Amino acid sequence: WTVFQDSRGRQWLGTNGSGVTVWDNGIARTLTVANDPLSNIVRSVAEDREGRMWVGTLSGLYRSGVSGEGGFRRVASVRSSSVTALMLLPDGAMWAGTSDSGAYLLRGGTVHRFTRSNGLPDNAVRSAALQPDGSLWLGTDGGIAVVRAPVHSAHIAEPWERNAELAAGEVRDIMVGADSTVWIGTDARGLFRYRSGRLTRYSAEQGYDAAAVHDVQEDGLGFLWLSCNKGVFRVSAAELAEVAEGRASTASFRLFGTADGMGSSEANGGGQPAGFRMKNGTIWFPTMKGAAIIAPSSLPTNTIVPPVYLHAFTADGRTLTTEEGGVTVPAGTNRLTVSFSALSLLVPERVRFQYMLEGYDGGWTDGGSERTASYTNVPPGTYTFRVIGCNNDGLWNTEGASMTVTVRPFVYQTWAFILAVTVLAAGGAAGIYR
Numbered sequence: 001w002t003v004f005q006d007s008r009g010r011q012w013l014g015t016n017g018s019g020v021t022v023w024d025n026g027i028a029r030t031l032t033v034a035n036d037p038l039s040n041i042v043r044s045v046a047e048d049r050e051g052r053m054w055v056g057t058l059s060g061l062y063r064s065g066v067s068g069e070g071g072f073r074r075v076a077s078v079r080s081s082s083v084t085a086l087m088l089l090p091d092g093a094m095w096a097g098t099s100d101s102g103a104y105l106l107r108g109g110t111v112h113r114f115t116r117s118n119g120l121p122d123n124a125v126r127s128a129a130l131q132p133d134g135s136l137w138l139g140t141d142g143g144i145a146v147v148r149a150p151v152h153s154a155h156i157a158e159p160w161e162r163n164a165e166l167a168a169g170e171v172r173d174i175m176v177g178a179d180s181t182v183w184i185g186t187d188a189r190g191l192f193r194y195r196s197g198r199l200t201r202y203s204a205e206q207g208y209d210a211a212a213v214h215d216v217q218e219d220g221l222g223f224l225w226l227s228c229n230k231g232v233f234r235v236s237a238a239e240l241a242e243v244a245e246g247r248a249s250t251a252s253f254r255l256f257g258t259a260d261g262m263g264s265s266e267a268n269g270g271g272q273p274a275g276f277r278m279k280n281g282t283i284w285f286p287t288m289k290g291a292a293i294i295a296p297s298s299l300p301t302n303t304i305v306p307p308v309y310l311h312a313f314t315a316d317g318r319t320l321t322t323e324e325g326g327v328t329v330p331a332g333t334n335r336l337t338v339s340f341s342a343l344s345l346l347v348p349e350r351v352r353f354q355y356m357l358e359g360y361d362g363g364w365t366d367g368g369s370e371r372t373a374s375y376t377n378v379p380p381g382t383y384t385f386r387v388i389g390c391n392n393d394g395l396w397n398t399e400g401a402s403m404t405v406t407v408r409p410f411v412y413q414t415w416a417f418i419l420a421v422t423v424l425a426a427g428g429a430a431g432i433y434r
Contacts (some may be wrong), residue, residue: 001014001268002014002045002286003273003274004047004125005278005279006053008024010023011278011291012021012284014043014271015040016041017037018030018040018088019031019033019040020055034057034074038057038058039060040056041059042055042057043056043083044056044083044272045086048092049092051066051106052064052066054086054096056084056096057082058081060074060075060078060079060082061080062075062078063075063079070288073207077106077111079101080098080099080101083100084124084126085125087128087129087272087404091152093107097125097138098124100375101113101116102115102125103120103125103138105152112155114145114147114157118156120138120145121140121141121145121161121163122140122141122145123294124142125139125145126140126270127171127273128272128313129168129174130176131176131182134151135147135148136149137150138157141169141170141171143163143166143171144159144162144171144184145157148373165199166192167184167189169188169189170186170188170270171184171186172213172215172272172274173185173213173215173275178397181193181194181195185213185214185216187211187212189203190204190208190213193241193244195244202240202251204242206249207253208235208253210230210233211229212229213225213268214227214228214270214274214285215275216275217276218237219297220239223296225296227268227275227285229273230265230266231257231259231266232255232262232267232285232292234254234256236251252394258348263288263292263416264287264289264290266379268285268288274286281297302344302395303393304344304391305391305395306344306351306390306397307343308340308341308342308389308400310385310387311340312339315333315335315336322403325404326404327403327404328406329378329405329406329407333378334376335374337370338374340355340372340389342389344391346391346392347391347392350391351391352368352390352394353390354389355373355386355387356376356385356386357383357384359382359384360379367387373387380409380410381407387401388400398422
């Protein structure tokens with residue numbers, strides 16, 4: 001459900017009913033938050049400047065003693081039964097988001113609450129991020145709310161002026177990058193980038209093959225890591241910038257899942273932090289089967305270019321004979337199907353293809369992992385079918401494989417027939433004139 005690293009280097013893992021598991025130098029210990037079963041469903045963890053651990057649960061907010069271990073007590077001033085997100089502010093105040101009661105700002109003995117009545121788009125608050133200008137952005141189920149600087153004296157929030165463009169509903173994560181670019185993860189609208197007043201969305205059309213983004217992490221190597229229900233995606237921040245600035249239409253999103261060692265490809269979200277970059281550079285994401293740990297600097301790369309092969313051409317289900325000069329398709333064929341493959345044994349299910357029937361298609365078609373291409377009612381003529389493929393790490397064989405395809409015409413579609421009919425028609429017209 002959540003992951004966090006404290007100032008002593010210990011990893012805290014929130015569980016779905018067993019409290020929190022503390023991982024300390026290879027030794028794991030499980031701490032019960034309280035006797036109430038819902039208090040041991042942990043959605044968020046944070047640490048304050050005194051070393052006390054704060055734990056958000058489905059039974060409210062709890063805080064440990066100064067040792068940071070055990071002895072959790074309920075924070076009565078937070079009245080919600082479900083605390084979904086926690087974040088320590090630079091001045092030592094603790095921010096808490098809830099699933100039904102808005103957001104709380106706790107500083108010393110004072111508590112200030114933000115709800116729809118004083119500016120939140122929705123009372124379900126799932127994420128927060130401090131902006132370079134000192135304002136606090138809150139991710140809610142109705143978009144983003146902005147608490148203007150100085151946050152410590154603010155008493156109202158304002159709906160973000162770009163919420164209509166965001167149209168995101170549930171904002172699951174807001175992350176401010178090292179270069180001050182703001183990355184916004186949503187439950188159903190993919191990823192958003194906000195920089196210099198420009199808001200850019202990344203969905204299937206731009207290469208992101210998922211609806212949700214639970215959490216966004218930078219790896220310090222130029223890549224972003226996005227957790228979702230399909231696994232974890234890696235994408236180059238520079239490629240995303242190219243799309244945002246109109247110099248590219250898509251970016252290369254590389255998906256990691258069970259084939260790469262994850263116990264489950266379904267990552268958890270809906271609370272924060274739902275991912276954490278540890279001090280040693282590893283990135284941890286909670287999943288349905290424990291934490292997925294990624295070492296970005298140690299990932300192996302498949303450098304073998306996959307050979308691409310054409311296997312068969314079929315016309316209305318009948319296999320055609322291929323010859324050195326190509327393949328001939330009978331006149332009147334309704335459906336032409338081409339089958340192909342690429343040899344990559346490391347993760348074969350991640351092999352992807354693009355294909356094109358030159359002279360018919362206007363450009364490359366992204367075939368995904370499908371190993372066939374079909375065409376209907378291709379006009380008579382001579383074409384070239386081309387297919388290229390890439391391996392699991394996106395290394396493309398740009399030469400691929402190709403074959404000349406000749407679609408035969410009916411007799412009445414040939415130029416000789418058309419010319420003969422034209423001559424006869426002209427002769428007949430001349431006779432009638434005389």
